[in-house]
Amino acid sequence: MRVELVWSPQAGDVQHRWLEVEAGATIESALRGCADFTQPPGELRVGIWGRARPLATPLRERDRIEVYRPLTVDPKEARRQRYVARGERIVSRHRPKAGSST
Numbered sequence: 687m688r689v690e691l692v693w694s695p696q697a698g699d700v701q702h703r704w705l706e707v708e709a710g711a712t713i714e715s716a717l718r719g720c721a722d723f724t725q726p727p728g729e730l731r732v733g734i735w736g737r738a739r740p741l742a743t744p745l746r747e748r749d750r751i752e753v754y755r756p757l758t759v760d761p762k763e764a765r766r767q768r769y770v771a772r773g774e775r776i777v778s779r780h781r782p783k784a785g786s787s788t
Contacts, residue, residue, distance in 0.1 A: 687711070689745050691720055693753035713751055714741035725753070 689711075691703045703723070707716050713732055717723055731754040733739050738754075745751070759767075 687745065687747050689716055689748065690750045691716065691723065691753075692750060693723060693725075694755055697758070707745060711745050712741065713739060713743050713745065716745060716751060717741075717753075723753075730754075731756075 687707055687709055689705050689707055691705055692700065694700045701722065703720055705716055705720055707719060711719075713734070717725075717730075717732075730741075731738060732741065733752045733754065734743065734745075734749050736752065
């Protein structure tokens with residue numbers, strides 16, 4: 687059975703491998719079977735096709751296993767930092783600036 691493994695060891699670096707696994711294999715066994723993937727599986731957040739799953743989840747043909755890194759900065763804080771750097775208000779397309787008419 688063939689599955690895809692995708693992970694990002696650091697920002698801007700995405701690794702991708704196709705793995706041949708036996709029928710009934712789990713996410714954990716697939717991670718352990720990939721020589722290029724060196725992180726210990728016990729402390730990872732993983733998912734299949736964007737949905738978080740436990741390591742014991744059985745795999746199906748052509749599943750995409752995704753390994754998620756922890757966030758390095760809170761998304762709200764990143765937005766505040768961009769605001770400070772730009773020096774202007776960030777306008778959302780969902781909520782126009784006060785006083786503007788559409």
